[in-house]
């Protein structure tokens with residue numbers, strides 16, 4: 158199966174180029190997972206997506222498809238073509254090896270207990286599937302109330318959409334819902350109001366997860382940075398000092414982030430400039446694929462914002478039902494996602510060891526608190542999620558003590574706060590610090 162009509166499926170891993178075109182049909186993640194690596198330096202994704210695979214098997218596959226020196230010299234990564242600054246991590250890591258060893262040991266025991274393969278043991282359990290189905294049902298039934306014009310649906314729809322999407326879409330887009338890539342792929346299209354899967358992979362998997370809080374590489378640091386500053390890699394402007402200390406601005410920002418930015422404009426800017434948020438070069442796709450993508454996006458956005466015009470007579474209902482669900486959903490999305498990396502303790506941390514980097518740039522909140530776990534869909538175990546993105550969130554509760562113990566042993570600072578209130582407060586302190594003109598000079 159060809160990923161693109163243009164060229165071969167080439168990728169660069171640990172400074173060597175590979176042509177994986179003939180491997181597309183055999184890769185367990187299918188063309189979707191392999192497509193993330195298309196044309197770019199995929200070292201981080203290669204390492205972070207194969208934590209439990211036998212290294213000798215991986216090396217043997219790569220060796221088979223390695224390009225010779227003459228062919229390699231003719232190639233340039235998408236990052237090089239777009240002038241994106243290089244950023245490399247050290248992969249020889251005692252900490253990383255210990256993490257992988259002990260987490261693998263946990264899943265080996267799970268695979269024996271459940272009589273499934275090791276990889277299957279890392280995906281959603283039958284209990285998690287029940288949760289996914291129940292939440293999906295809650296979401297679908299609230300949509301019926303919305304179409305009937307019931308006012309309560311203005312809150313139940315965004316709440317059920319949030320709970321259902323964070324427990325389903327997020328894992329599916331990380332290949333963590335099911336071992337079958339086709340199921341993950343289909344599910345990733347079930348929540349088009351958040352983002353197109355195509356743009357999401359660029360922003361979340363390729364950018365944010367690989368280069369968390371790295372200036373010019375993590376697109377989450379530069380969402381409309383001419384209005385709001387999240388990192389010292391963004392030059393300070395007077396507008397930052399004025400706006401991001403205002404409660405009305407921050408509330409509006411959180412309420413518009415998904416509908417206006419993530420789901421629509423960010424996608425459009427990426428298609429126009431060929432780069433997501435100046436940080437992640439867009440995968441080269443065929444014209445036909447581009448047409449399908451744009452048509453899908455336009456129809457989705459039209460449907461979300463215009464359906465009430467065809468269903469209701471009253472303007473109050475039309476305006477409320479066309480806008481409020483998305484505004485509330487966006488607020489919930491931001492309330493659960495901005496507090497995990499953008500804090501004074503994590504935003505500017507870094508380490509040359511990728512595994513340590515993932516720990517020091519993230520913060521857990523409400524560990525052992527059932528409400529925080531359910532409300533955030535497991536995002537409160539952010540450190541474990543970043544270390545093992547292909548593991549379903551339902552396992553992170555059990556992995557937390559293993560990871561915390563290894564962090565202590567290897568002297569890696571593991572950050573956690575009590576719950577939502579402390580996490581949101583920390584994020585707002587960070588936002589305030591970023592509004593100060595002299596912050597970059599001090600740090």
Ligand SMILES: [Zn+2]
Pocket residue numbers: 327331361366542546
């Ligand atoms: Zn994620």
